[in-house]
Amino acid sequence: MGSSAGWARSESGPDGDWVVRSVPGAQATKTYRCPGCDHEIQPGVAHVVAWPADEYGSVTERRHWHRGCWQARTRRGPTRRRW
Template sequence: MRDEDGWTVRSISGTAATKTYVCPGCHQDIPPGTPHVVAWPSDEAEGTVERRHWHTGCWRRERRS
């Protein structure tokens, strides 16, 4: 896990990705087996409320904008 400007970010490997999620950046599926990132506000200890799964590229674009 790492901190990025107020967000806690965790990289998820393809082997650890076992569910389908919808990326909030592009609104497309992140299918099982796809490496991606999970991010939540750093002030939220477990990230259970605001935790979102993002395509890695979508997360990078979002953080640059």
């Protein structure tokens, strides 16, 4: 884990450098799909938002993850959605 940057923190891992922000359940108002498990994150569920550090502030690169999926991402990687 890296340093904290106010509302977000930086994390480094074998998959690169990330900016990570915790989203408390009270602030989670939309449904998102977790790239780690491909299940929905329902409103009211605490989770994290992460994006590559080199894309700081880029909305297009932000992904919402279940906390456990984020922590396990290097062991199993993101799922691939089939359309």
